[in-house]
Each structure stands twice: as structure tokens, then as C-alpha cells.
Amino acid sequence: MGIKIIGVGKIKEKYFTAAVGEYTKRMQRFGGLNIVEVKDEPAPDNMSETEITHVKDKEADKILSKIKEDDFVVTLEILGEEYSSEKLAAKIKELQTYGKSSIVFVIGGSNGLGDAVLNRSNLAVSFGRFTLPHQLMRVVLSEQIYRAFMINSGSTYHK
Numbered sequence: 001m002g003i004k005i006i007g008v009g010k011i012k013e014k015y016f017t018a019a020v021g022e023y024t025k026r027m028q029r030f031g032g033l034n035i036v037e038v039k040d041e042p043a044p045d046n047m048s049e050t051e052i053t054h055v056k057d058k059e060a061d062k063i064l065s066k067i068k069e070d071d072f073v074v075t076l077e078i079l080g081e082e083y084s085s086e087k088l089a090a091k092i093k094e095l096q097t098y099g100k101s102s103i104v105f106v107i108g109g110s111n112g113l114g115d116a117v118l119n120r121s122n123l124a125v126s127f128g129r130f131t132l133p134h135q136l137m138r139v140v141l142s143e144q145i146y147r148a149f150m151i152n153s154g155s156t157y158h159k
């Protein structure tokens, strides 16, 4: 099964890049974790609501161009459904059992996800009501994906 994370913008801090790289490496034994970055739109402070919507719409177009019709799309949303590590592992197992060939996780940019992506979503997952920076979200998500595969393999990694 292919697992992909689509993120908006480049990770700037080396320590975040290193952390994502570590989990990407660990995921190789499970078929890999593909990280896809789409370019973020310039988003100066003090934008109007209309301008913010425009930025999110343009980023949404780029995100959607990386998603295939039969991908199962998991959007990361603060107000989404709260999950646990075990529940994510069970969801991935269920999707594998039903023959889904690819899961795509999508993390929004600094202003969040545009409507077109939210409408394409098959599942909205929340990591709690705290707002995490999108770069840190990528680290946390890649670890949780690795943890889910370790749970499903019966490893003692998850305690």
C-alpha cells in the first residue's frame, strides 16, 4: 500500500527535516512513505478574508493535482475526528483489507486547507484542538504513521 503525505511549503528547520527523514527511512520496511511538497503561496500578514481564501484555493489546486481518483484522502483538520494511535492503525489495516492501494494524508499551509481539498477528503483527522505549525505537524504525522505500521506488525515499539 502506498502512503503519501502532501504538505504545503518547504520545511525550513533542519531538525524537522531530519526527523521526517528518520521516519521516512524507518517506513522503508513497510513499503515507504512518500513526502510531496507543493509550493506555498505568498501570504503576507494582514490579508483580508478574501485574500486568504484566494491563497488557500490556489494551494488547494496544487494539492489536488497530486491526488489520484482512487486515493483515500485523509485531511489533517483541527476540528476533525479525534483519533488515537490504535484507531489510526486499525483504519490503515481496514483500508489495506479492502484493497485500497494508496492513502494520502494532507496537511494545510499556514492558513489551513482550501474548500476544494476539504470537499475531496474521505476522512478528517484531528490531533487535538491545539494548532500545530504545519512543519511540526509533518513530523508528528510521519511518526504516527510509522507507529501505526509498527502496531499492525505486532511490534513492541508501541507501548
Ligand SMILES: C[S@@+](CC[C@H](N)C(=O)[O-])C[C@H]1O[C@@H](n2cnc3c(N)ncnc32)[C@H](O)[C@@H]1O
Pocket: 075, 076, 077, 078, 079, 106, 107, 108, 109, 110, 111, 112, 113, 125, 126, 127, 128, 129, 130, 131, 132, 133, 134, 137
Ligand atoms: C498552522 S495550521 C493552520 C491553521 C488554520 N487556522 C486552520 O484552522 O487550519 C496548518 C495545518 O496543520 C494541520 N494541523 C495543525 N494542527 C492540527 C491539529 N491539532 N490536528 C490536525 N491537523 C492540524 C492542519 O492540516 C492545518 O491546515
